[in-house]
Amino acid sequence: MQDLPPDIWIAIRLTIELAATATVILLIVATPIAWWLSRSRARWKEAVAAIVALPLVLPPTVLGYYLLVLLGPSGPGGFVAGLWGARTLAFTFEGLVIGSVIYSMPFVVQPIRNAFDALGDRPLEVAATLRASPIRAFWTVAVPLARRGFLTGTVLGFAHTVGEFGIVLMIGGSIPGKTKVLSVAIYDYVETSQWHEASILAAGMVVFAFVVILSMMLIEKRVSRVGE
Amino acid sequence: MTFKELFRITLGVVTASLMGTSAFAAQTNVAVAANFTDAAKEIAAAFKKKTGHDTVLSFGSSGQLYTQITQDAPFQIMLSADEERPKKLISDGLGVADSQFTYAIGKLVLWSKDPNLVTGEATLTNGTFAKLSICNPVAAPYGAAAIETMKSLKLYDALQPKLVEGANITQAFQFVATGNAEIGFVALSQLRGNTGGSRWLVPQNLYKPIKQDAVLLKKGAGSGAAAALMVFLKGPEARAIIEKYGYAFDSNS
Numbered sequence: 001m002q003d004l005p006p007d008i009w010i011a012i013r014l015t016i017e018l019a020a021t022a023t024v025i026l027l028i029v030a031t032p033i034a035w036w037l038s039r040s041r042a043r044w045k046e047a048v049a050a051i052v053a054l055p056l057v058l059p060p061t062v063l064g065y066y067l068l069v070l071l072g073p074s075g076p077g078g079f080v081a082g083l084w085g086a087r088t089l090a091f092t093f094e095g096l097v098i099g100s101v102i103y104s105m106p107f108v109v110q111p112i113r114n115a116f117d118a119l120g121d122r123p124l125e126v127a128a129t130l131r132a133s134p135i136r137a138f139w140t141v142a143v144p145l146a147r148r149g150f151l152t153g154t155v156l157g158f159a160h161t162v163g164e165f166g167i168v169l170m171i172g173g174s175i176p177g178k179t180k181v182l183s184v185a186i187y188d189y190v191e192t193s194q195w196h197e198a199s200i201l202a203a204g205m206v207v208f209a210f211v212v213i214l215s216m217m218l219i220e221k222r223v224s225r226v227g228e
Numbered sequence: 229m230t231f232k233e234l235f236r237i238t239l240g241v242v243t244a245s246l247m248g249t250s251a252f253a254a255q256t257n258v259a260v261a262a263n264f265t266d267a268a269k270e271i272a273a274a275f276k277k278k279t280g281h282d283t284v285l286s287f288g289s290s291g292q293l294y295t296q297i298t299q300d301a302p303f304q305i306m307l308s309a310d311e312e313r314p315k316k317l318i319s320d321g322l323g324v325a326d327s328q329f330t331y332a333i334g335k336l337v338l339w340s341k342d343p344n345l346v347t348g349e350a351t352l353t354n355g356t357f358a359k360l361s362i363c364n365p366v367a368a369p370y371g372a373a374a375i376e377t378m379k380s381l382k383l384y385d386a387l388q389p390k391l392v393e394g395a396n397i398t399q400a401f402q403f404v405a406t407g408n409a410e411i412g413f414v415a416l417s418q419l420r421g422n423t424g425g426s427r428w429l430v431p432q433n434l435y436k437p438i439k440q441d442a443v444l445l446k447k448g449a450g451s452g453a454a455a456a457l458m459v460f461l462k463g464p465e466a467r468a469i470i471e472k473y474g475y476a477f478d479s480n481s
């Protein structure tokens with residue numbers, strides 16, 4: 001591993017930072033969405049669910065294209081960037097976080113919603129009869145019972161962000177330490193026929209993906225056993 | 229779009245593709261360096277008109293296309309943006325010996341959509357921009373020429389933190405075109421028909437001439453269409469198109 005150039009370590013660090021930041025934001029944003037999708041009786045809620053799930057079907061190039069325009073100087077991103085004197089959110093870590101949150105949203109919302117759905121009305125009704133406020137019931141009853149969904153959502157959100165490529169390629173600008181994440185680094189190595197570096201990173205990602213999926217399966221198994 | 233319309237369009241596409249494979253016309257697959265995109269499309273149309281042969285163009289950075297060819301991509305000709313990769317393809321045994329020739333000499337331009345931003349070398353010295361777009365210097369010769377230019381001007385270290393990189397010259401152009409980067413090094417050919425903004429044609433003494441070479445690949449060795457296209461590229465019709473896009477033929481010009 002010593003013969004790895006330092007820019008690989010920069011890319012690894014950046015990728016972990018991006019995935020961690022995106023995952024934290026995803027949990028904050030996805031939880032109320034999942035709760036609403038699970039509890040609401042609004043007729044159009046499945047339309048909202050479909051919008052959240054869009055990144056599952058859309059090619060990353062579609063999101064990349066919209067983001068490039070929306071983050072740029074003539075879009076809302078340019079306005080936000082203007083608050084601190086910049087012109088665009090493209091080519092920035094913040095821009096990648098925005099892209100990652102949108103891109104990985106369905107992978108976090110769906111498992112949490114499923115877990116909320118599985119609760120049924122009963123536990124919350126019991127909490128209500130014990131005079132727990134809805135907010136308290138949510139935190140002390142719904143969230144702990146849905147922990148499996150949260151765990152799955154966290155792992156999937158993190159892993160899927162690590163695996164993001166097309167959007168980052170389109171809005172990142174490949175800046176070392178800022179937007180050149182692992183997947184883009186691998187792409188660059190392949191494009192420039194640096195097979196040695198490419199194969200080390202690619203193998204590393206395979207191992208990472210395997211560990212993620214396996215540990216998720218093991219954890220799920222354990223959590224479900226404890227839950228019974 | 230109604231289903232009827234969709235049906236009609238689908239039918240049209242299918243008919244067109246069936247007609248494309250008529251008895252005499254052959255098809256040749258060409259890997260084209262991204263800077264040559266528009267010129268190549270125009271040449272392909274002229275070639276089709278003259279010979280009836282279809283040309284299927286695939287675009288990318290020279291490095292990307294080279295990598296794909298080494299992995300058995302079905303290309304019969306490569307129009308690279310440098311001379312090294314065609315040479316390497318021949319020595320790798322993937323290109324046909326003696327088929328290599330320079331079809332164009334590329335010109336590097338510093339370009340901005342802002343009509344007042346680019347005035348010349350001073351624009352780079354002043355550095356009154358946040359992002360400067362280039363293409364990947366290892367994969368794309370125009371990116372290497374951009375780096376070389378900045379180094380010749382002794383500005384590379386100062387500008388390096390402002391660089392954003394596209395995977396190929398098309399993306400470097402698009403970063404500027406969408407306004408995400410104020411300024412960028414692009415190919416002169418990409419600015420054809422674009423009179424807006426401001427530009428500086430980088431003087432040739434600041435970077436090594438971008439000699440863009442074509443090479444017939446082993447997969448095209450038996451193809452009449454590929455051989456005809458190689459000849460056509462050297463002919464007056466193709467050269468007129470190439471010139472129109474701002475390319476030179478003599479490295480001293």
